[in-house]
Amino acid sequence: MSFEDIFQEDSSVVNSAHARVNLIGEHTDYTGGYVFPSLLNFKTTIQISQNNKKIYQVYSENFNEQKNFTDFIKSKNIDWIDYVKGCLFVFYDENKYIPNTYLNIFISSTIPMGRGISSSSALCVAILKTLNNFFKSQYSKKHIAILAQKVERNYIGVSGGIMDQMVSSIGITRKAFFLDCLTLKYDLIDLPRNWVFCLVDSAVQRNLRDSAYNERYNQLKKAEQYLGVEYLGSVKPNQFYKNKINDELILKRARHVITENDRVLKAKQSILNTDIKLFGKLMNESHLSYAEDFEASTKDVDLIIERSISSGAEGARLTGGGFGGFTVSLIHSNNYQNWKINMSKFYDDKIIFEV
Numbered sequence: 001m002s003f004e005d006i007f008q009e010d011s012s013v014v015n016s017a018h019a020r021v022n023l024i025g026e027h028t029d030y031t032g033g034y035v036f037p038s039l040l041n042f043k044t045t046i047q048i049s050q051n052n053k054k055i056y057q058v059y060s061e062n063f064n065e066q067k068n069f070t071d072f073i074k075s076k077n078i079d080w081i082d083y084v085k086g087c088l089f090v091f092y093d094e095n096k097y098i099p100n101t102y103l104n105i106f107i108s109s110t111i112p113m114g115r116g117i118s119s120s121s122a123l124c125v126a127i128l129k130t131l132n133n134f135f136k137s138q139y140s141k142k143h144i145a146i147l148a149q150k151v152e153r154n155y156i157g158v159s160g161g162i163m164d165q166m167v168s169s170i171g172i173t174r175k176a177f178f179l180d181c182l183t184l185k186y187d188l189i190d191l192p193r194n195w196v197f198c199l200v201d202s203a204v205q206r207n208l209r210d211s212a213y214n215e216r217y218n219q220l221k222k223a224e225q226y227l228g229v230e231y232l233g234s235v236k237p238n239q240f241y242k243n244k245i246n247d248e249l250i251l252k253r254a255r256h257v258i259t260e261n262d263r264v265l266k267a268k269q270s271i272l273n274t275d276i277k278l279f280g281k282l283m284n285e286s287h288l289s290y291a292e293d294f295e296a297s298t299k300d301v302d303l304i305i306e307r308s309i310s311s312g313a314e315g316a317r318l319t320g321g322g323f324g325g326f327t328v329s330l331i332h333s334n335n336y337q338n339w340k341i342n343m344s345k346f347y348d349d350k351i352i353f354e355v
Contacts, residue, residue, distance in 0.1 A: 003047045003106040006059045006066065011047035011106065013134045017126035017168045018043045019117040021199060021328050021355055022319045023176060024279075024286050025264040026256075027294065029161025031220050032182040032231025033261040036268060037163060038191065039171040040199075040355060044109035044122045046130040051104050058084050061108040078156060083120060086155035087127040090147050091135075098135055115201060116320020120156075121164035124148035129169070142184060145169040159217035160321070178268050182233055189268070191355075192276050194333045200308065200343065201351035202301045204324030213321050216253060216294065223254035232257045256293035260286060280315030280330045287317035296322025304347075311342035328355070 003011045019042040025035035051057060059066040060080055067081045072089040074082050084105060092098060105127075111119040125148045132139050139147070145165035152158045152165075162184065167177045170186065178187045191197070224232055226245045232254060240258045245251040263282045270278040287305055291297035301318050304327045308316040313329040320326060331339045343352060 001059070001061060001064075003049075003104075006106060007049065007051070007057065007104040009049060009104075011104075012049045013130050014045065014047045015126055015130040015133055016043045016045040017122040017129060018171070018173070019111040019119060019122050020164060020167045020171065020177075021117055021197065021326065022163065023197065023328060024267045024283055024317070025163075025260060026286070026290055026296070026318075026320070026322065027216060027220065028233060028257055028261050028264065029163040029179075029181040030159065030217060031161075031224070031233050031257050033233030033257065034264040034268075035161075035163040035179050035181060036176055036264050037167045037171070037179075038176050038197070038355060039167060039173045040111075040117060040353075041173065042109075042111040042117065042122075044107065044111055044119070044126045046126045047106040047108075048130055048134055049104045051102050054102055056084075056088070056102055056105070058105040059107065061106070062113070074155065082156060083123050083151065084127060086151040087124055087131065087148075089155060090150050091128060091131045094147060095135065095137055098137075101135075103134075112201065114325070116318075116322070116325025117199075118164040118168060118320070120152060120158075121148060122168050124151045125165055125168040141169045142166070159214045176268075176271060178264075182231060187268075189271055192271060192274060192279075195276050195314075196331050196333055196336050197355035198313075198329045198331060198336075198339075199319075199326045199353040199355065200304050200329065200347060201326055201353075202298070202304055202324055203351065204298055204300055212296075212323060216296070216322075219250055219253045220257060222247075223250050223257075226250060227254070233261055237262050252293040252295075256289045259289055259293075263289075276330070276332075277314060280313070283315030283317045283328075283330060284309070290318055290322065294322065298324060300324075301327060307346055308339075308343065312339040 018039040020037045022037040072085045113119045148165040171177045175188045305316045308329040316329040319328045
């Protein structure tokens, strides 16, 4: 189905936003630390036009479903349409001079949902970019990312950071996006030649609202209270070990984030120094910390990591919010075919994707 099939007219504005893979740096964004994602080829595309029916008409190609509404009240059980409502609510709230304008909205996407590569943030960024163009509001890409985060945090209720929205709005494919999540300063860095990053889908469906994501968020906020800091991102490993956290669980969660921030900084430098083997080592250390201290991995995911490394990957780790989704592996291009042949003994080629 196309926009024209559904709404019997042409769209007036089209825009899109990509999914992302986080190469290293998990749960460091909302704690004021550093992240190192990159864009994927998967993307969500939004088409819109104005209508005169005094109703919002939204069609999702993925769900093969049209939903109409006149208000921005959130559903009792979060549905895909709530992300659209949330974007409209936040956008109009930011643009109080713009009259409420009824729209036809068509959503199409190649992004696998619930797999930890930020399908929801790409959807929000794509909608807000399209509204920005339609209403000629001239917001910067950074501001669109900030608005998209407001949708997910304030409207949907997911306690996430700014990483996903920033890279989806500003990032460039084949470049790593180093972001200081406290200052929002960023660098775009070329990914290393002769090295390949590959995703493997663990096929474990994850849902941020139903998973332990918000629980981890609250645990890290408690760690900040223990340490008397506003953000864990400001705590260096040597400072952390001088402080006492009496709660062993909170200690483990904090240790992951504080050491992860250090790994992200070293990973950025290793790319700049073309020391890719060090980057792989840091990925392995990151996954171990994510699995043991943050307890965000699963047995299926750990097995993928183990098999990827034994198949020839220099480094491998779970990527995204945790509790399932994709893993990301770093492989030298000369070894890529052997790695893929080895991995194909365990996993269907259809769930292996090159970044």
